[in-house]
Amino acid sequence: MDDFQEFLETALVTQQESIKAYTLDSGKVWLKKASERHGLWLYTPLKWLAKIFNLGAIMPVPNQGGSAAIQCEYNRIQQLKALGVSTPNVLALSKKGILLEDLGSQRQSKVKQLDQSLARCKDDIAGKLNLFTQAIQAIQHVHLQGGYLSEAFARNILVDKDTHFSFIDFETDPASVLSLHDCYVRDWLLYIFSTAYHFEFEQLSEASQILYRALLAEPQVYKDICKVGKRLNWVLRLNVSRVGNDGKRIQKCVLFLRYLREHGEVK
Template identity: 50%
Template sequence: MHSNFTDLLNQFSSSQNRTVQSYIIKNQKVWLKKASERHSGWIYIPLRWVAALFRLHMLAPVPNRGGMEAILCEISRIKELQKLGIRVPQILAESKSAILLEDAANNGQSRQLDQALMTAKDKECRLEIFNQAVAAIQDVHSKNAYLSEAFSRNILVDQKLQFSFIDFETDPGEVLSLRNCQIRDWLCFIFSTAYRLEENELQEASQFLYEQLSDKPKIYHEICRVGHKLHWSMFFKVEKLGNDGQRVKKCMLFLQKLALHQPLPMI
């Protein structure tokens, strides 16, 4: 790490009020993340109950402890994934309470996946972006790795459809097995991307994901089982609950389509 970046980290972190803030240094955009207050464990109780009630271990909440632990976790996870050749932000400087990161969006050359799907000019472009995102996550998993929060807001894509990943303040591997970490990645991804697909695109999109998971049948079946166990939510007209309800509906429709490619075995 360059000593100048270390000096800047120390200088900015002492005066910065926000937890995360961007700066322009010699025409280069960087992000400084400071240790924040610890997150209350109470916010995870509802999800913990759902995970226990339906025996869906992959939905067990992964606590964000905040403070120095979150900073150290992000540093560790970025370095771990970087060694595997996975596109993540470059660490410019670090301390126990702050981290200075290169802008993973390459000064605006990349966009959040959610935005890319939302502004795609037609069905073909939208499905191509979706399919390439699936392939990018599958590449991460092929290296026996996993992400932290695989939502579309934490996935960046450039004009060449190259993907990078951000936000690693949590480590699902602390509470979940590798397989459940990867299942959790897919569930986060499906929940946050299916919403941007038209209903007549879900079949084709789910077909591509099914093909990508052809060599991991256990993961495929576990994802489908989540859909089966949570299917009851469709009877409550969740789409009337605003955007979050619409996301749940699209997610459940996607999981239904996914399950049809290979019905679950009778037990």
């Protein structure tokens, strides 16, 4: 630990990037450096939307930046580790930065972002649906332990060759502004928003059916996710295709949410 602490203190002096990978004798590590606090004004529009539509789950979770974000990262990693959730090992910590073991080195297995893995399954719909399903099960396992993620985007979910899942990026703590219930809803919304676009329009109903079946165990969470979807349904009336890929992503997310709601309405 002392060697890692010395490396952290030394590297912090010269590192310009907010996060950078290094290869040490022990393996690959990541150094996250305390950066400037994110301007809270950036979160104002989303905050007002959450209030207008009475959607607590989309209340923005500000990244406080600086030493507060570093301490948050450390605290959240330790919380999840205590629940048996796979997260990076903390090798060294200071107010100015945190040194994390690379999850590939940690697990002794090559890992990829779920985002990348889903993209690689472009022509393998069965493989894509299977990976999508297993990631859902991994998130659900976190919730069953009473835990929640910070930013449950597909890019922050790592998967190895044996389909074991790990989670990264904990500079924010949703529970600082949301109830535990809304933390769960938020996790699923971020997961949907970051994975739905990997499916073709005609595949969205089948993908949403998978999540619907998983959420039968969390009826109130399912209900509140559907509430968000219903209030965003007006997006489908817009010609979002005019704004390119971003518009198509939004359209797929809202359509996924509509299908998710419709599965529960079938008698």
